[in-house]
Amino acid sequence: MxxxxxxxxxxxxxxxxxxxxxxxxxxxxxxxxxxxxxxxxxxxxxxxxxxxxxNLPAEFAQVSPVQIAELLNSRKERLLLNIDSGYQIEIPDGFSQITLAQVLQVLRIE
CATH class of the missing domain: 1.10.10 (Arc Repressor Mutant, subunit A)
Incomplete structure (x- = not known):
């Protein structure tokens, strides 16, 4: 498309x-x-x-890799990132910020 x-x-x-x-x-x-x-x-x-x-909310908030990393550092839990194209990424405690940025770039989310 x-x-x-x-x-x-x-x-x-x-x-x-x-x-x-x-x-x-x-x-x-x-x-x-x-x-x-x-x-x-x-x-x-x-x-x-x-x-x-x-069954989706009316709007999505765009989150930068830095914001996700800050959330991970503050909560020490896993984060589930649902992407409207049908992907779901589970981000465990300690996940590399660099790797996350690369994944998001590949998915064209940034």
């Missing part, structure tokens, strides 16, 4: 997350909210179900 396609998918996902959050706060029915915002109800339903299946 090209960078342009990834960016378009990210923007589309953000657009629908925003509308789902606004609809849930509005107190309106799905159909009424969609009418007021020029949306198709079936698309709102599709994205609502997609996010529900993913």
């Amino acid at each position: 090209s960078d342009r396609s990834k960016e378009a998918n990210r923007k589309r996902s953000q657009f629908w997350k925003h509308h789902i959050e606004e609809w849930s706060k509005s107190g309106l029915s799905q159909n009424a909210y969609c009418r007021e915002n020029g949306l198709k109800p079936n698309q709102l339903t599709y994205w609502k179900n997609k996010f529900k299946r993913q």
Whole structure:
């Protein structure tokens, strides 16, 4: 997938997350909210179900390798790093900061 396609998918996902959050706060029915915002109800339903299946929070925080290393040094426990591309990295106590930075670079997370 090209960078342009990834960016378009990210923007589309953000657009629908925003509308789902606004609809849930509005107190309106799905159909009424969609009418007021020029949306198709079936698309709102599709994205609502997609996010529900993913069971992911609406936003992710970007964490630098330095922040992860500081967390590891302060907690002395393992850290599970879930990446939206489907990877999960378990980082044990004492994991090398240099190795972590290299792993994140390979996964293009930095």
